[in-house]
Amino acid sequence: MNVTIAEKIRRVPKRPGVYLLKDARGKILYVGKARMLASRLRSHFHPGRDEERRHALMMARVADFETIVTDSEVEALILEANFVKEHRPRYNVNLKDDKSYPYIRVTAETFPRVFVTRKIVRDGSRYYGPYTDVQTLRRIMAAIRRIFTIRTCKLQITDESIRDRRHSVCLMYHIGRCGGPCEGHVAKQEYGRAVERVVRFIEGKNTDLVNDLTERMTQLAAKERFEEAAVVRDQIRYVEHFQRRQKVVDARATDRDILAVASEGRDACGVVFTVRDGKMINRQHFYLAGTEEKTSREIMNAFLEQYYLRTDFVPPEIFLSEPPTDEAGIACWLGRRRGRPVTLHIPKRGDKARLMDMCRKNTRLLLDELCQQRSARAPRISAAVEALQRDLGLPNPPIRIEAFDNSNTQGGDPVAAMVVFENGKPRKSEYRKYKVKTVRGIDDYASMAEIVERRIGRLVREGGRMPDLILVDGGKGQLSAATGVLGKFALEDLPVVGLAKHLEEIYRPGIADPQTLPRSSPGLRLLQQVRDEAHRFAVSYHRSLRSKRTVRSKLDDIPGIGEKRRKALLRAFGSLEGVRNASPDALARVDGMNRKAAGTVFSYLNQK
Known part of the structure; x- marks a missing residue:
């Protein structure tokens, strides 16, 4: 920990709030909340012996932090959830691809529209969702279009536009699917009540909706407006038909959500059963990222924050x-959002426990399906890689x-090279060349340490993918240099081996004697191929630098031949040897050259 960070931690207040851990470029790596900011930040920068590897990797990249003090823990929780949603930090638990989930939007216009959108605009509109099951969403929207006479056009309808007759009714009005607000055929208040019925339908409040529609049908019939009453009667039938397709899970007509999470390795899934008026109206599932080394309680906490931040x-x-x-x-925050207390409950027995168990099974099935899909897409591991692992x-x-x-x-022109093999095959686009910068003279061990x-x-700073195995060309000395570097980054568990050329012996950390594999072993042949490719790449880079230096020094020494003429000669003849073999006439024909300069070059390069 550097002096600047240590000084900042001493000034952090002992109050609740949110903290942002950032890398050297100012990118947010992690967002956290704390009852006491000072204590929580000290625990990050002074971890104990049982520090998790993921946390160690994150802290190796942290270069700065920022704190925001709040009045309470609940405010800190809300602020943390908003920051995670906005910035999607690498080391927080996030809903995967949540921005692509569709919502039902009810606009805040004078005559609101109801439609599906994937973009949330904070203009007073109401949003319902997100919907992870597109079929459910389509069924709801089809029912809305059939039951309610809500406009589908994009016209800007205002009192002035109606008064000035700027718009005309369309086909939807003539077939009874729209009330015709564009020409003033439906009053603003009546249209607003129709929109509220749509909202209740979306929320699953169908019992209240049917009661409201029944009361309206009775009123219309009493006024002998029988055609309008018949329309409302049909609406009631459609709503009741839609209700019959929903599973009854509680005879008390209660509203509740049922949430379950499951995780395996770096994958996690959360499922939400939506129960309204005692009927299950929807099932949504979300895959979560950033769950490595997180407990199920931590995943549930993050899932609750992220899900209820996205739903109204x-x-x-x-x-x-x-x-x-x-x-x-969490309960206090949700209670504030609802305006009344919210109860969090873990069912243990009876029908509620059976419902919870069904949600758990769905979560596990969806997670298993994700793992199977990933396995099917993943390339088969080569036999040589499997043999090497064994x-x-x-x-x-x-x-x-x-x-x-x-x-x-x-000791001259010291260079190094790194090659990458994936699944037993070279990945040349990821090869890297290095000029050794800190080592003078011949010191193979120090050069290896610098390059590793x-x-x-760089991988730690940029969050790049770590290799499954590091191979160094050499024995104990080179291996010791590499393991020392890994220790600096708290990566002692990252596998690393050295392969010595003479007897093809494999050196491993903590094991005194080298390991020898049979010459016929596919694993040994893979290591040899990787080692030889790294050697070839390093040698070719070294020869390239040495050749350039030799060419440059020979032509630099010729009087009257500057940089432009040197480049023109090498372009014309390809190499120093080509320039040497060229005749004075050929040299004189090169751009920028003349007979005198050509004679000087020919004499200098061919003198004995």
Whole structure:
């Protein structure tokens, strides 16, 4: 931890709030909340011995932090959820691709429209969703179009436009699907009541909706407006028909949400069952990112924050598969959003527990489906990679191998190279060349340490993918240099081996004697191929630099031949040898040259 950060931590107030951990470029890596900011930040920068690897990787990238003090923990929770939604930090739990989920939008116009959108505009419109099941969304929208006479056009309808007769009714009015507000055929108040009925239908408040429509039908019939009463009667029938397709899960006509989460490795899934008026009207599922090394309670806490930040309706009762880490804070926040208390409950027995178990099973099935889809898309692991994992006893198959080698001539032009193999095949677009900057003379170990540190340091800073195995060309010395660098970044668990050329012995950290594999082993042949490719790439880079230096120094020494003439000669003849073999006449024909300069070059390069 640098002096600047240590000084800032001493000035952090002991109050609730939100903190942002940032990298050197100011990008937010993590957003957290705390009851006491000073204590929480100290725990980040002074972790204990049992620090998780993901946390260590994050803290290696942290270069600065920012704090925002709030009046209460609940305000900190709200602010944290908004920051996570807005910035989607790499090390927070996030809903995957949540911006692409569709919503039903009810506009804030004089005569509101109801339509599907994937873009939220804060203009007073109401949004319902998100809907992860497009079929459910289509069924709801089709029912709205059939039951309610709400306009579908994009006209800007105002009192002035109606008075000036700027618009005419369309086909939807003539077939009874629109009340014709554009020509004033329906009053603003009556249209507004129709929109509120649509909202109740979307929210699943169908019992209230049917009661309201029944009362209106009775009033119309009493006034002998029988045609209008018949229209309302048909609306009631459609709503009741739609209700019959929904599963009754509670005879008490209650409103509640049922949430469950499941995780496996770096994948996690959250499912929401929506119960309105005792009927299950929707099932939504979300995949979550950033859940590595998170407990199920931490995942549930993040899922609750992110889900209810995106939906307008909060029911009075929420069933959960497990309690969130900040249960009291979440309940208080949701109560504020609802305007009345909200109960978080983990069912243990009876019908409620069976409903919760159904939600859990759905979550696990969806997560298993995601894992199967990923496995089907993933390329099959090559036999050589599997053999290498078996031979070295690695916890995971070394699909991505990064190998390093150095090259120099008696300490001159020291360079290094890194090659990448994925699933046993070279990935040349990711090869890298390095000029050794900090080492003078011949010091293979220091050169190896510098190059590995530059590579790993960049991956840590930029959040790049770490290799499954690091291979260094050499024995104990080169291996020790590489493991020392990994220790600086708290990456001691990252597998690294050294392969010595003479006897093809494999050196591993913490093991005194080298390991020897059979010459016929596919795993050994893969290591040899990777090592030899790194050596070839490093040597070719070194030769290229040395050749350029040799050419440059020979032509630099010729009097009267400046940079432009040197470049023109090398362009014309390709190399120093080509210039040497050219005749004076050929040299004189090059752009920028004359007979005198050509004679000087010919004499200098061909003198004995």
